[in-house]
Amino acid sequence: MSDLMTYAYAVVRNAEGLWEATATLRGIADAPVRLVTGSRDERVMLEVSHVPAQDFREDALKQHLEDLEWLEAVARAHHGVIEASAARTTVLPLRLATVYLDDSRARDVLEAGRAMFAERLARLAEHVEWGVKIYVEPSAAPAAPAAPSTGLPPGRAYLRDRRQQQSARDSVYQAAQQAAEQVEAAGRKYAAERVRHRVQQGALADAVGAGENVVNDAYLVSLTCCEQFLAEVTHGADGLQGVRVEATGPWAPYSFAMPLSGSGDAAESVPP
Structure with a gap:
C-alpha cells in the first residue's frame, strides 16, 4: 500500500x-x-x-x-x-x-x-461569495420606562417588570426581522444564489463577540454588483437599536460548490 x-x-x-x-x-x-x-x-x-x-x-x-x-x-x-x-x-x-x-x-x-x-x-464564473450575519443584543435595546409605583404587592410588581423586560427583548428581535428583510431584498436585486447556514452557537459564537447570531447567510454575487450589494446590506440595521449586520468577503464560493460526493447542502436561487 x-x-x-x-x-x-x-x-x-x-x-x-x-x-x-x-x-x-x-x-x-x-x-x-x-x-x-x-x-x-x-x-x-x-x-x-x-x-x-x-x-x-x-x-x-x-x-x-x-x-x-x-x-x-x-x-x-x-x-x-x-x-x-x-x-x-x-x-x-x-x-x-x-x-x-x-x-x-x-x-x-x-x-x-x-x-x-x-x-x-x-x-x-465572475462571482464571489459574501457572508452576511445578523446579531441581536437585547441589552442594547432601549429600556422600558419605569412604571409608576402603584402599591402593587411584590409578586405582582415583579411580574410587571418581567413583562416590560420581555417587551423590550421582543422589540429587538422584531428589529432584527426588519434588518433580515432588507438584506434579503438586496439579495434578490444583486445575488444569483443564497445559502442559509446554521446560526453560530456555543464556543464559536462566543469567539465572535457580543450578540446572538440570528441570521447566517451566504450570497453569490457578480463581481459587477458587489459594491451595490454591500452598500445596501451594511445599512440594513440603520436606525435599529440592538441589531448589528456584519458582511464578510469576498471569498471563493465555498457555500455554492457541490462536493465530489454529491452530498451536502445545495444553494438556492434567489427569486427575482
Missing part, C-alpha cells in the same frame, strides 16, 4: 497562466500542488497534492479531526491553495479532507462528473 494519498483542493477551470501559477503553490504538509486533468478534456481540472496516507486514512482522519491544532493547519493550507487559485480562475472548492488513493482514482471522479463540474464552474 502506498505511503501517499491524493488530496483534492478544488475543481478549477483551465486559464492562461494557471499551470505556472499552480507550480508555485504549496499545500498541506508543504507539498507541491499539481493539476490532474481528464483524458478527454483539459478545460476542467483537479487541483491536488500528495499527503501522508498515515494521516488521511479513515481511522487516522477521524482522530485528527478532533485535534484542533492539526485541523487548523490543514484548513489554512486548504484555504490558501483555493484563495490563490481563485485570483486566477474560477474554482469549485471541495470539502476539507477530500482524499483519494491516488491520482488515477481522482481522475476517475473528475471524468465521471465532468459535465456537472463544467456547468457549475460556468455558473460561478
Whole structure:
C-alpha cells in the first residue's frame, strides 16, 4: 500500500497562466500542488497534492479531526491553495479532507462528473461569495420606562417588570426581522444564489463577540454588483437599536460548490 494519498483542493477551470501559477503553490504538509486533468478534456481540472496516507486514512482522519491544532493547519493550507487559485480562475472548492488513493482514482471522479463540474464552474464564473450575519443584543435595546409605583404587592410588581423586560427583548428581535428583510431584498436585486447556514452557537459564537447570531447567510454575487450589494446590506440595521449586520468577503464560493460526493447542502436561487 502506498505511503501517499491524493488530496483534492478544488475543481478549477483551465486559464492562461494557471499551470505556472499552480507550480508555485504549496499545500498541506508543504507539498507541491499539481493539476490532474481528464483524458478527454483539459478545460476542467483537479487541483491536488500528495499527503501522508498515515494521516488521511479513515481511522487516522477521524482522530485528527478532533485535534484542533492539526485541523487548523490543514484548513489554512486548504484555504490558501483555493484563495490563490481563485485570483486566477474560477474554482469549485471541495470539502476539507477530500482524499483519494491516488491520482488515477481522482481522475476517475473528475471524468465521471465532468459535465456537472463544467456547468457549475460556468455558473460561478465572475462571482464571489459574501457572508452576511445578523446579531441581536437585547441589552442594547432601549429600556422600558419605569412604571409608576402603584402599591402593587411584590409578586405582582415583579411580574410587571418581567413583562416590560420581555417587551423590550421582543422589540429587538422584531428589529432584527426588519434588518433580515432588507438584506434579503438586496439579495434578490444583486445575488444569483443564497445559502442559509446554521446560526453560530456555543464556543464559536462566543469567539465572535457580543450578540446572538440570528441570521447566517451566504450570497453569490457578480463581481459587477458587489459594491451595490454591500452598500445596501451594511445599512440594513440603520436606525435599529440592538441589531448589528456584519458582511464578510469576498471569498471563493465555498457555500455554492457541490462536493465530489454529491452530498451536502445545495444553494438556492434567489427569486427575482
